[in-house]
Amino acid sequence: MSAKLVNISRLGALAGCLATLAACGGGGGGGPPPVTSVGFQTPPPQTLAVSDTAPITAVVEGGDSGVTWTATCGSANCGSFNPISTASGAPTTYTPPATVPSPAAVTITATSLNDSSKRATGLTTLTAATGPVLADGTYVIHLNGFDGNGAYYLAGAFTVKGGVISEGETDFTDPVVGSSDILQPASSSLAFAGSNIQAVLATADSNLGVGGVVTVRGTKLSATHVLISEFDPSATATGTIELQTDTAAPQGSYAFGLQGTDTNNGNPLVIGGILAFSGAALAPAGSVFDLNDGPTNSSLILRGEAFASGSLSAPDAFGRVIIDLVPSAISAIPEFKLAAYVVGPDTVYLIEDQADTLNANLAGVALGQGSNAGSFTLAGVAGTSYAHGSHGVDVDNGALTLAGGFALNADGTVGGRLAFVDGANHQGNAISGTWSIDSNGRVSLDDVHLPSTNLTLSFQLYLDGNGNGIVMGVDSFQTTEGLAYAQTGAQPTGGAMAVASQGVLGSGNPWSAVGPLTLAVGSFTGWTDYNNDGSPQPTVALSGSFNASNGTLQFTGLNAPDFTVSTGWGYYPIDANRLLAIEVDGQALGLLTLEAASQ
Numbered sequence: 001m002s003a004k005l006v007n008i009s010r011l012g013a014l015a016g017c018l019a020t021l022a023a024c025g026g027g028g029g030g031g032p033p034p035v036t037s038v039g040f041q042t043p044p045p046q047t048l049a050v051s052d053t054a055p056i057t058a059v060v061e062g063g064d065s066g067v068t069w070t071a072t073c074g075s076a077n078c079g080s081f082n083p084i085s086t087a088s089g090a091p092t093t094y095t096p097p098a099t100v101p102s103p104a105a106v107t108i109t110a111t112s113l114n115d116s117s118k119r120a121t122g123l124t125t126l127t128a129a130t131g132p133v134l135a136d137g138t139y140v141i142h143l144n145g146f147d148g149n150g151a152y153y154l155a156g157a158f159t160v161k162g163g164v165i166s167e168g169e170t171d172f173t174d175p176v177v178g179s180s181d182i183l184q185p186a187s188s189s190l191a192f193a194g195s196n197i198q199a200v201l202a203t204a205d206s207n208l209g210v211g212g213v214v215t216v217r218g219t220k221l222s223a224t225h226v227l228i229s230e231f232d233p234s235a236t237a238t239g240t241i242e243l244q245t246d247t248a249a250p251q252g253s254y255a256f257g258l259q260g261t262d263t264n265n266g267n268p269l270v271i272g273g274i275l276a277f278s279g280a281a282l283a284p285a286g287s288v289f290d291l292n293d294g295p296t297n298s299s300l301i302l303r304g305e306a307f308a309s310g311s312l313s314a315p316d317a318f319g320r321v322i323i324d325l326v327p328s329a330i331s332a333i334p335e336f337k338l339a340a341y342v343v344g345p346d347t348v349y350l351i352e353d354q355a356d357t358l359n360a361n362l363a364g365v366a367l368g369q370g371s372n373a374g375s376f377t378l379a380g381v382a383g384t385s386y387a388h389g390s391h392g393v394d395v396d397n398g399a400l401t402l403a404g405g406f407a408l409n410a411d412g413t414v415g416g417r418l419a420f421v422d423g424a425n426h427q428g429n430a431i432s433g434t435w436s437i438d439s440n441g442r443v444s445l446d447d448v449h450l451p452s453t454n455l456t457l458s459f460q461l462y463l464d465g466n467g468n469g470i471v472m473g474v475d476s477f478q479t480t481e482g483l484a485y486a487q488t489g490a491q492p493t494g495g496a497m498a499v500a501s502q503g504v505l506g507s508g509n510p511w512s513a514v515g516p517l518t519l520a521v522g523s524f525t526g527w528t529d530y531n532n533d534g535s536p537q538p539t540v541a542l543s544g545s546f547n548a549s550n551g552t553l554q555f556t557g558l559n560a561p562d563f564t565v566s567t568g569w570g571y572y573p574i575d576a577n578r579l580l581a582i583e584v585d586g587q588a589l590g591l592l593t594l595e596a597a598s599q
Helices: 003-019
Strands: 037-042 047-049 054-061 067-072 080-082 091-095 105-112 119-127 137-147 150-161 164-173 178-182 189-193 196-202 213-222 225-230 235-243 252-261 268-278 288-293 300-305 307-312 320-327 336-344 347-352 361-368 385-394 398-408 413-422 426-430 432-437 442-450 455-463 468-473 478-486 495-505 510-520 523-532 536-547 552-556 566-575 578-583 588-596
Touching (some): 037 105, 054 119, 067 080, 137 336, 137 347, 137 361, 137 510, 150 235, 150 252, 150 347, 164 196, 164 347, 164 361, 213 495, 225 495, 225 523, 252 468, 252 478, 268 455, 268 468, 268 478, 361 468, 385 578, 398 566, 398 578, 413 442, 478 566, 566 588
Parallel strands (some): 037 119, 047 119
Antiparallel strands (some): 037 054, 067 105, 105 119, 252 361, 336 347, 385 478, 413 426, 442 455, 455 468, 523 536, 536 552
């Protein structure tokens, strides 16, 4: 702006002040306009179970003011609000105390920030939690994330009787330590945390969690399946709790994938392939593995390697077996042993915390192929697109996330899109490449070109034939691994959902989050129990928009440095109940899943 225009603007402003002196601060005026009233736009519910939460909104009339929220009752703990102060018309989330106070009535008050004499009050009667936290049965738990030593993994199982944890065991590993531990039921617990659940798993192992205790919070997808995030200062991680349906040792063929650290050289390490079991032994003729120990200019990349032998222990009472794998001598890969927790014939969680000569830090999953074993063909798989999301590392910029859809065309070419995000890039790519498949379900994707990123990558995709898979990077530029799912052409359109997400902030701090949300046309609202590098923060408000036309999400509430900052995500639908998303705004690296919740 020129000096002449500045002067004219100042003269115009002065003339306005002379015409309306009081409005420009003359005559002793100023300060905010007076508040006339405070009222509820979304009032507190008349009744609320302590296992639920409630959104509440207040509107301030006659003044530019927000409100602060309080709850009073006859007990010391009457519940909490997140956030505790809101702008006029902005929602807060009320979380009841864990138990019903006496008396059960709670007065919820919204008080004007500018005039404390103006307020709105409502009465909510709290009721007992609706049903048990988890029904009786044995549940398998697994977590993947980071602790103070690096990549961290936990797997285990616990039994619930009469609503309490009666027994169980865990295995965990990070780059420094690993162990198998028995749970201590007297110090373990299950409880509601609003509409999330909280599970406390206590052991006598001081290397695990906080003094041997791991705390997780989770959102139920159903009575038998919970998405979880670690909620203590020891680690950030996400995973699941799933009802165990069978404890029999794995039999037949399984697609498997492992990710972690080569503790001998510090490199990221991924191993994947097909494992075939017959009785108590591995069947080498039906088994194969691939390995990527990198990424460096001297990465060790092996594709299509054989096993010499292997064995399988009898399962214990929690469905835990030990899988001992001996690669062929020509591969020069040492023997490695995995503790494995059986969920059922289709799913087994794997963790390498046993003493072995590979001496790595790995965990992952095996997916049962059942009757599909050995029957995969190009014609049978062609025309399918697999949505996938992977964490890992690249050789240029460290931490890396990949997500997209691999379209497996009938002519042996690969199409689709792939988002590539590391510390310097956040780019979408229309990809091209080639693919082939072995009869055991092992798919090789080669010359996968990312034009925006100017890279050509290679992947292995291991299929179970039931719409699930595991994808792994097998080139010297990137070492990645994650899950993949056959896309049906449908996508979620609304209703109760659960979100689970984890990643790395721009500062390098890892984070994880889990919570419920409600998806409506074009928008969603909810909250998460968020863990920012070992700093747990409960019921962080979550809101945003959902654009089905271009496959994008906008989230407010997933950026720990400032939860009011919006983050941008690209998503890939799996079916009408699930989608995968990747953060693409350059603020952080993150992957998330949204899944429909039936309760």
